Amino acid sequence: MLAIDSGNTRTKWAVFADDGRIQEAGVCLNAELAAFVIPPSWQLCKHAIVANVAGERVAASMTALLKKAGLSYVWAKAEAETLGLKNKYEVPESLGVDRWAALLAAFKRYLNQPACLVVNAGTALTIDAIYQNAFIGGLIVPGFSMMQNALLQNTSAVNPQSGQAKTFPLNTADASYSGVLSAIVGAIVMQADKLESHCQDVPTVVITGGDAAMLMPILTQVFGAKPVLADNLVLEGLYLMERAKS
Structure with a gap:
């Protein structure tokens, strides 16, 4: 297939x-x-x-x-339920199919985990939560490059693309680069904390997408435990969606 x-x-x-x-x-x-x-x-x-x-x-x-x-x-289209995973979006079919596919693949991989946070770090960053065999909601955030481009296009003296990640940046390039990175990591950590409070257990954090490898070191440092880097999660979910119909 x-x-x-x-x-x-x-x-x-x-x-x-x-x-x-x-x-x-x-x-x-x-x-x-x-x-x-x-x-x-x-x-x-x-x-x-x-x-x-x-x-x-x-x-x-x-x-x-x-x-x-x-x-x-x-x-492919998102559905109200596939392979035992319920979709609690207000209009299930309106959920981005890439998000649904990634959720299905993560659900299949970590079926025995109490909760799972699925992060797809691409052009846009999506942060979606699974709890008790259901997708319970998530965020859509501008991705790393999109945030960088917004700074480039809307400011005259900021070029985050030439910066590096620093704890306390001392130049504009590093400050903007580190700011974009912190905004993305902060959104992921915030949702992980919310999911942990909601389910009273530490969720498994799964990350995929083009920027996943770049985010892994800092997420590992923040969480104190290495998130799961899952290549091809959306493609894997698409395979599962089609096999479920046969």
């Missing part, structure tokens, strides 16, 4: 074996999809499941690629 996750900036894909193992995976910038060369491994798949939060233009590009590859496909 082929799973495709078209995020705001990049499209990730993975070919899954019948037992759920990833056989091959790749990534392409959305801006370069028109020139994407279909890998031979796609031709071995019979079916694809696609998550798209990047809009109609990317959807059209993906449709053209899948038709060219001769694959049947479905567009």
Whole structure:
């Protein structure tokens, strides 16, 4: 099976074996999809499941690629319940499908844990909570690059992209870089604390996405225990969604 996750900036894909193992995976910038060369491994798949939060233009590009590859496909959507995980969003189907897929994969991995905080650190940062077999809510925060770009575009003397993380910054570049990083980490820690208070137990923190590796060292320092770094969590969730229907 082929799973495709078209995020705001990049499209990730993975070919899954019948037992759920990833056989091959790749990534392409959305801006370069028109020139994407279909890998031979796609031709071995019979079916694809696609998550798209990047809009109609990317959807059209993906449709053209899948038709060219001769694959049947479905567009993934969030549901009220899948594989025992309940979706308590006010309108379950309006939850971003990438968030739902990541939640499902984390739920499957850590089924025996009392609570789980799922962090997807991409163009946008999502911080979603699972408790008692249900998604109980979450945050959407500007991601690291988006916050940096906001400072660049709306100030005249701040360039956070040239800075470094410092505890007490002594120049503007370090101050802005460290400020962006602290804002993101602070949002994650705040939600982890809220979830711990809500369930009266320490939640498992799972992080995925393009900025996950960058955030891991500081999150490990803050939590005192290493969060779980989970590559391809959204793709794994898409695979589970489609297998649940068979």
